[in-house]
Amino acid sequence: MTAPPPIHPILIRGPDDALAAAAAADSIGKPLVLMAPPAAGALWLRGVVERVRKAHPGLEVAGLLDCGDRAGEAQGALAAGLRLVLFTGRPDMAGRLAAIAAARGAALLTRRPPALDLAAQSSAEGRGRHRGPSLEALCRGWLARDQG
Template identity: 65%
Template structure:
């Protein structure tokens, strides 16, 4: 049996979003900081939701280097469907044999498969002081310019 794929780096420190407002605040922060952005969708958000958010963010910030990461948990079928839909990066924490198969599918689609969750900013957990856009943007900017997780 081949070893499961290792967690590959994605272009930027991911920010876990739960709304378009979260995504737009993160995009504004990344653009103002001059860094790439990876938006991470929570478990069960779905590939189409994430792709729709990415499209809206790209329209608002066309110069931003943007990617999306979908957390599929241990759901191999969801991961395979997300790859077919065009999601550029997935987090799959299921069975190692399934991860091996998904890794091959991801490679064929030019996508990245992660098998361990990277350090990420969870805006819902960090924005206890309110979800005002300027506060979200400040949290994102601070996260994106930090040098370590």
């Protein structure tokens, strides 16, 4: 299994999160990986990514769905066209899913990469669910870090 390049996703809970992250990424010329929580679903994430692409046509953006140990959900995410899928289940299933991903030009991750959780950061820093410049600043700082 070939390892994909390191990614630094931003965990989103809705389109407002995604658009703020996209504005930040676009402003500093960094690619963006939007990570959906497990309950979101592949089609929801694909729709959010498409919306971001329309709003920021020059931005390189991908969606990452956390499927946990649910192989069927991971296979469905790949079938839905997602390019990044996180699967933390059995290694034999991961091998099969990695082959499916490779055939589709996608990547299967078996370890959750460090991610910026916008909801946790907003709550911890007293911002609640406000989606203004401070959220963009959080994303810009995360994306600008030397995370290699």
